[in-house]
Amino acid sequence: MPAHPLEPRRTPPGGRALKTVERILEATALLLDEVGFDALTTNAIAERAGVNVASLYKYFPNKYAVLTGLAERMRDEQLALIRRPTEPGAWREELATLLDVFLDLFVSRPGFATLASVLSSSAPLREIDEASLAAEARALSERLAEYGVEGSRADREAIARVALEAARGVLPLARRAGPARRKRLMRELRRMLEAYLAGHIEG
Amino acid sequence: MPAHPLEPRRTPPGGRALKTVERILEATALLLDEVGFDALTTNAIAERAGVNVASLYKYFPNKYAVLTGLAERMRDEQLALIRRPTEPGAWREELATLLDVFLDLFVSRPGFATLASVLSSSAPLREIDEASLAAEARALSERLAEYGVEGSRADREAIARVALEAARGVLPLARRAGPARRKRLMRELRRMLEAYLAGHIEG
Amino acid sequence: MPAHPLEPRRTPPGGRALKTVERILEATALLLDEVGFDALTTNAIAERAGVNVASLYKYFPNKYAVLTGLAERMRDEQLALIRRPTEPGAWREELATLLDVFLDLFVSRPGFATLASVLSSSAPLREIDEASLAAEARALSERLAEYGVEGSRADREAIARVALEAARGVLPLARRAGPARRKRLMRELRRMLEAYLAGHIEG
Amino acid sequence: MPAHPLEPRRTPPGGRALKTVERILEATALLLDEVGFDALTTNAIAERAGVNVASLYKYFPNKYAVLTGLAERMRDEQLALIRRPTEPGAWREELATLLDVFLDLFVSRPGFATLASVLSSSAPLREIDEASLAAEARALSERLAEYGVEGSRADREAIARVALEAARGVLPLARRAGPARRKRLMRELRRMLEAYLAGHIEG
DNA sequence: CATGAATGAGAATTCATTCAT
DNA sequence: CATGAATGAATTCTCATTCAT
Numbered sequence: 001m002p003a004h005p006l007e008p009r010r011t012p013p014g015g016r017a018l019k020t021v022e023r024i025l026e027a028t029a030l031l032l033d034e035v036g037f038d039a040l041t042t043n044a045i046a047e048r049a050g051v052n053v054a055s056l057y058k059y060f061p062n063k064y065a066v067l068t069g070l071a072e073r074m075r076d077e078q079l080a081l082i083r084r085p086t087e088p089g090a091w092r093e094e095l096a097t098l099l100d101v102f103l104d105l106f107v108s109r110p111g112f113a114t115l116a117s118v119l120s121s122s123a124p125l126r127e128i129d130e131a132s133l134a135a136e137a138r139a140l141s142e143r144l145a146e147y148g149v150e151g152s153r154a155d156r157e158a159i160a161r162v163a164l165e166a167a168r169g170v171l172p173l174a175r176r177a178g179p180a181r182r183k184r185l186m187r188e189l190r191r192m193l194e195a196y197l198a199g200h201i202e203g
Numbered sequence: 204m205p206a207h208p209l210e211p212r213r214t215p216p217g218g219r220a221l222k223t224v225e226r227i228l229e230a231t232a233l234l235l236d237e238v239g240f241d242a243l244t245t246n247a248i249a250e251r252a253g254v255n256v257a258s259l260y261k262y263f264p265n266k267y268a269v270l271t272g273l274a275e276r277m278r279d280e281q282l283a284l285i286r287r288p289t290e291p292g293a294w295r296e297e298l299a300t301l302l303d304v305f306l307d308l309f310v311s312r313p314g315f316a317t318l319a320s321v322l323s324s325s326a327p328l329r330e331i332d333e334a335s336l337a338a339e340a341r342a343l344s345e346r347l348a349e350y351g352v353e354g355s356r357a358d359r360e361a362i363a364r365v366a367l368e369a370a371r372g373v374l375p376l377a378r379r380a381g382p383a384r385r386k387r388l389m390r391e392l393r394r395m396l397e398a399y400l401a402g403h404i405e406g
Numbered sequence: 407m408p409a410h411p412l413e414p415r416r417t418p419p420g421g422r423a424l425k426t427v428e429r430i431l432e433a434t435a436l437l438l439d440e441v442g443f444d445a446l447t448t449n450a451i452a453e454r455a456g457v458n459v460a461s462l463y464k465y466f467p468n469k470y471a472v473l474t475g476l477a478e479r480m481r482d483e484q485l486a487l488i489r490r491p492t493e494p495g496a497w498r499e500e501l502a503t504l505l506d507v508f509l510d511l512f513v514s515r516p517g518f519a520t521l522a523s524v525l526s527s528s529a530p531l532r533e534i535d536e537a538s539l540a541a542e543a544r545a546l547s548e549r550l551a552e553y554g555v556e557g558s559r560a561d562r563e564a565i566a567r568v569a570l571e572a573a574r575g576v577l578p579l580a581r582r583a584g585p586a587r588r589k590r591l592m593r594e595l596r597r598m599l600e601a602y603l604a605g606h607i608e609g
Numbered sequence: 610m611p612a613h614p615l616e617p618r619r620t621p622p623g624g625r626a627l628k629t630v631e632r633i634l635e636a637t638a639l640l641l642d643e644v645g646f647d648a649l650t651t652n653a654i655a656e657r658a659g660v661n662v663a664s665l666y667k668y669f670p671n672k673y674a675v676l677t678g679l680a681e682r683m684r685d686e687q688l689a690l691i692r693r694p695t696e697p698g699a700w701r702e703e704l705a706t707l708l709d710v711f712l713d714l715f716v717s718r719p720g721f722a723t724l725a726s727v728l729s730s731s732a733p734l735r736e737i738d739e740a741s742l743a744a745e746a747r748a749l750s751e752r753l754a755e756y757g758v759e760g761s762r763a764d765r766e767a768i769a770r771v772a773l774e775a776a777r778g779v780l781p782l783a784r785r786a787g788p789a790r791r792k793r794l795m796r797e798l799r800r801m802l803e804a805y806l807a808g809h810i811e812g
Numbered sequence: 813c814a815t816g817a818a819t820g821a822g823a824a825t826t827c828a829t830t831c832a833t
Numbered sequence: 834c835a836t837g838a839a840t841g842a843a844t845t846c847t848c849a850t851t852c853a854t
Contacts, residue, residue: 017834036326038241042828052836057829117324120375121317123239158387162373162395169368172323184361192365195398219817244844255819260846422838442732444647447823458840463825520730526781527726529645564793568801571778576771578729590767598771601804626813651849661815666850 029111232314435517638720722781
């Protein structure tokens with residue numbers, strides 16, 4: 001049994017409890033961006049969410065479970081984007097679109113950009129971090145397979161993972177940048193991924 | 204005046220004190236990898252370093268300053284690697300070499316891999332993080348200029364930064380991976396950067 | 407924003423919390439007399455009060471705020487005594503009575519005697535000290551006005567302040583003295599103030 | 610044996626050691642006014658005095674001994690002023706002069722005003738405080754005897770002590786006040802003491 | 813002897829977490 | 834069930850004091 005059980009305490013029965021969980025996660029996300037990881041406290045989260053700390057602990061067994069909840073949400077949204085089907089053949093267009101929606105995700109969803117680095121700098125969260133990234137890489141590698149990328153499963157997953165890591169590095173940066181710099185960064189990111197994937201898809 | 208002044212309290216003139224500072228930074232690096240950012244305490248650092256906590260605070264005004272010290276060291280080592288000159292023309296070879304030595308840095312220098320994500324997840328450290336990355340991007344962009352990459356200064360820095368972020372994402376991953384996976388990941392990283400830079404250098 | 411905000415963290419609405427605040431202040435007063443200012447620690451206060459240190463910090467932002475709370479209480483009690491109306495004309499009797507009740511206050515209220523000197527020897531508390539004394543002097547000067555003391559407002563306040571300071575110096579001394587010495591000291595204090603005020607009221 | 614031996618560690622042999630002690634005491638006085646009692650640290654004193662902490666501990670066994678040293682100096686200077694003989698008969702003039710020189714002492718000698726309250730708010734120093742005040746009261750009571758004040762020794766000492774306490778209360782206040790207010794306060798202090806002593810000397 | 817450096821012990825303050833109502 | 838209130842256990846940071854050179 002791990003020191004920090006990360007599973008939510010009980011599936012919120014729906015209705016008003018769900019709204020409570022929602023507000024806790026949202027407050028967590030906002031605070032993460034505002035004050036960073038190490039100033040994030042459960043008391044602050046509860047206050048910001050407008051709920052009592054004891055309520056927070058009713059739905060999450062501990063602090064890390066809250067972050068885990070947020071991480072799962074982030075992972076699910078990213079998975080959904082990756083899996084969203086598109087017309088085959090137009091991989092360059094799809095890549096461009098995917099980068100756009102990912103940027104949108106990182107920009108419009110507070111906390112996501114910060115959460116990504118939090119997950120890999122905190123020991124209790126590393127596991128979920130790696131699992132999430134592996135899942136995303138797997139999903140992406142399946143798309144690569146559709147596009148005819150060859151090699152072993154592991155090869156394709158490595159390709160996917162490398163592409164993902166590149167995006168995960170640049171997106172938070174683009175988020176913080178002004179419009180001109182953001183455009184430049186996104187353009188270069190797209191170029192890099194295009195050049196890279198072209199070798200695998202077309203080569 | 205910021206809440207957390209990050210400057211070291213005084214440059215140790217070079218006798219016993221230097222050794223103390225050295226051991227503090229080393230202990231910090233080790234602990235960062237072992238327990239992660241949020242379990243990192245100044246007491247633990249001091250204990251691990253075999254010095255008294257008060258000594259730690261004699262040389263660093265607070266916890267963040269210790270991490271800053273480590274970050275500066277990391278930045279300087281990376282800058283040195285980036286700037287190391289090489290015979291012109293062989294950019295592919297140089298890239299491969301650079302990735303090798305960077306991997307070596309991330310693998311052999313404890314704390315570096317973790318520190319990278321710590322820096323962007325902690326508000327008091329974001330500034331130094333961005334400054335360090337900007338400096339590295341600038342150094343790298345100068346190398347790109349030598350290789351004939353065209354475009355504005357800002358363009359070249361964006362290119363450099365995107366390449367850097369990709370590497371910074373994959374290297375910690377490669378560090379944690381077993382030999383086979385590490386090889387795959389590094390190969391793909393190299394392919395990606397080669398394909399990308401080829402477009403800028405040769406195109 | 408000052409280094410040591412002195413305002414209580416929130417007015418306890420009046421249930422259990424009020425009792426906690428009460429006990430903290432009482433413990434502070436007792437310890438102040440017993441161990442003095444520089445041995446006064448928040449941990450000792452909490453322990454003596456039978457509450458957790460964290461509770462102390464829930465109601466007071468820092469150590470100085472606790473002392474400020476006590477100082478305000480002291481000021482209010484002194485103000486109440488000064489303002490307590492009496493039959494006009496009998497100023498000597500009123501003075502004697504006032505000195506008696508002040509002595510009683512200093513003797514029976516632990517901490518008050520010590521607190522007085524603490525307030526002026528600690529930089530973060532000097533402000534509240536001066537403000538309290540000014541308020542008391544103002545209140546006393548209003549009584550002097552009722553008794554026909556002439557001169558400007560500032561003059562009367564100076565008279566009041568000088569009288570107050572004399573009392574504030576002698577009272578802690580009388581408190582510590584045995585019965586005989588106490589009697590002598592109080593008699594002389596009364597004589598001094600009578601002689602002084604006679605000149606202003608009757609002259 | 611008391612927890613805090615207050616005697617200086619050895620009489621400074623004269624010459625350069627004396628200068629060191631001198632500088633320590635001066636630094637202590639300055640800091641006392643600037644930062645107050647509770648922010649006064651031996652390290653800060655040493656730094657301000659331009660000597661090494663270890664040197665401070667060579668001449669003073671502990672922190673309280675430094676304050677004691679300052680207190681003794683203060684007491685001696687006050688005693689000298691009180692004892693300074695003058696032509697008999699002119700007690701009002703002498704009182705006025707004495708108040709003037711005392712004010713000068715409190716104004717020009719940093720730390721003295723603050724030290725007075727420090728001494729009575731710190732348990733380890735209370736003894737020396739009371740002893741000093743008793744000595745001053747005794748000296749003053751001898752002057753009162755010269756002027757024909759009657760009553761027992763204890764009576765005269767009570768008179769002297771009450772007068773002293775009044776002065777000790779007002780002087781720090783006058784020190785902090787602007788010129789106009791200072792003048793008013795000193796005038797009233799003089800009036801009070803005159804009226805009081807007139808009753809004992811002339812009545 | 814004076815200093816750079818160190819340190820044991822503790823002090824202020826915080827935080828994750830729980831309980832009583 | 835939600836909340837006001839409490840708390841055990843750290844955590845950051847400081848300080849009086851000492852030692853080695």
